[in-house]
Amino acid sequence: MILGVERQLAEQLSMIGFTEEDRRVLEIVKPIMIGHIDAIVEAFYSSITQVPALQKIIADNSTIDRLRTTLKQHLLEMFDGRIDDEYVRKRLRIAEVHQRIGLEPKWYIASFQNLQGAVLDLLHRVLPDRTQALICCKAVTKLLNFEQQLVIEAYDRKNIEERERVHLQVRQEVKRRIGLVSEELAALAEQTNASTEQLAASSGHVNELFQRGADMSHRTRTLAAEGAMQVNEMDRRMEKIRDRSSAMEGSLSSLAESSGQILSIVRIVQDIAGKTKILSLNASIEAARAGQAGAGFAVVAREVKKLSEDTAAAVKQIDTLIRLTHTHIDEVVGSNEEVRKFVELGQRQSERVLFTFDHILEALQSSIAEISKVETELDSLLRAIGEIGSATARVAVSADNLNTTAQNF
Template structure:
């Protein structure tokens, strides 16, 4: 199982969690807002920079166009003036060629005057206007300077030099058209005009050239161009758009004039497809190099404003970084302030609430929180106070109830123990009663058997008496036998008297035991009472029989005194014997009933014993339950005694 680090988020305080979440939210919003603002500002700055680059390129182009227009006007004026310096008719002298340097060229004449090597005209024109001039003569497909005020870098006149056939002017002149434009001649830049000289046959036989030195203007324009900056890395330069070997090379650049850019070739090809536009490529550092360009056709210039695109938003990013630093400082201050407030307003009250709850958990229900807050924390503390009050009330009631339960369960356990002892005593008594009943049952069965035998004897006696009554005449002879029979009857009556006495005693004992048995022995008591009554009657009857037998013996002895009197007595004896027979039958019936009743009493006592045993089991279980309840009540009292409550 993985154990959480104590520095994990779960172990932080609520204040720290709130501060961290709020700080994360505020910081995220701030970063998102800053990045969105940076992105928007970057887009705006980029758009403004592109607009500014276009404006600067267009401004330079407009400036050059203005300069070009002004200079072209001036050159046109000088060209007309130079033309006026010369006769109007031009022709080639076919009589022979003139040598200029190492070249043999035709002689060009104007108004019959040869112009070759005549420097007075261009010098005079230079002196008058300050503009250089040249007269070219056509020699085949070349145009050779035959007179000029234009000088080479070494200061000598550019006599005998040839017009570059790749220059824009060459094509125009060959087509019989004038050409005006910028040209670099022997290290100097001029605004030039090349005007073809056409003879009477309409053939181009030469060129009149006028050029205004724009070294100063060019220098100003160059400085103006090089002074342009966009952002921290942007700059302006000029590329040549003129056909020829110089196509695409730097014309104006801080350090690489005459060289070609080191960017991919397709970039310049893309730029050449339109007069103005935007293009970008990946420079050597891997950044995007962005360029805005516009073309000046009259000068064959392509004015380019170039910058590293990242430099356009460098200030924005710098400002963004500054805002982020300030924001982080502000966020840190916010975190500290929020954390302090959270600790004061949330964490500390929650710690108090936890402490209060722990005191409740430790049993101190008298603990309370003193506060005056009415917010959610205040409601929580009030609720905890309410919980403490409620628990104090409940524990107080539980303590009272547990004390009462303990007292009642102890009483119940004591009562159960007492009942157990009483049931044990009752069970012992029932066992003794059951034994007595068994003995009584045996005795009653014997009594019933003896009563049956006595009944038979009485019946026999009655038969004998009847026989004696019928044979009174033989009474004297039979007196001895009668005496013996009477003696036998006396013994039997003695036995019956003994049985009746024992039956009376047993019935008395049975009545006592039935009284002890209570409600369940009530029926048996009635039976015992009836048996006793029968025993008493049996005893009385026996006594009467004894008296009768005694009287019979006397009568036997006095039998000789009169048979008639004996016969009468025999009748009395017969009647008495019949009564005795009836009594013996009653005794026999009562003995049987007594036996049945005692059996029922025995069954009832057995049932009472079984019920007593079941009651003993139940009472024992109740005692165990009462003991368990007593122990639980005692434990409950010990548990609730831990809590501190007001008495």
């Protein structure tokens, strides 16, 4: 039983068949190692310095001379044959150093193989007894194997610790980043929600304005249609005025013609009254010549004269009235012509107004159609905004869940 060695290490030694007999054999080998230690160390480092990666590790962390001294001491301690807790701790420290300077296990195993080969070759050369040499080589091989077990196990333990450390760092970093992301997501969700609510309110206001605009467009279209109907009605009335004006113009022409005929008759009557006056004058003269016998005839002559004068006065008055009537007829005809021109101008303006109303109605109809499209788009926009709000709420919940998950990670 090897004292001071933990149960697991004892089981490892038992597994490779290392016994007290092997320890005693190592005491025989130690003087040989002391006598050839320099050659063994030189052979070991001559192979190592051929690898650029190993050269760099040595140059960055130590020197060849210092490492030669360390290896000599290490080999001599190995062949003391004493395997205890201190022996194990030193091997573990060696593994920690190798781990720290970045020596990969493959280079350690390769270098150790070269060291083992150099030791075995040495034993075969200096021990003439083949049986003794075989026994020594087996004991050395067991010792070196146990050395490798300790160092490789320490490598593994350090790698596990390093992986756990890195894993812990990664977990902490992941938690931190997820926490930051979840906080940013929550803040972004809150901002997005506020913006969505503001956008929804603005869109609702815009939609309300569009509704009012649509209602106004519908009312304007109705008023424009009514205006067009009123213009058409006014145009029909002006057409009637024009027709009546034309009829009045014809009546005035007939009246003027009748007045002309009356005037002609008045002239005839004036002529007759003149002749009657002359005739009464001649009758008065003849009555005067007849004396008493013509007294009655003189009375008749005076009456005829008076009648002639009254007729002349009446005819003159009629002539004056007819001339005044002609003047009024001319004025009415002029006024009627002006009315006709105004009516024609009004009809042309009515046509332009109707044309404008038609364009207004077409524009309003097109505007109403576009407003309907915009209303549809606004409805879609409002629905999309609502969906964004719902999605934002879900993002906020997911961010909270993510943060909770990260804290429990």
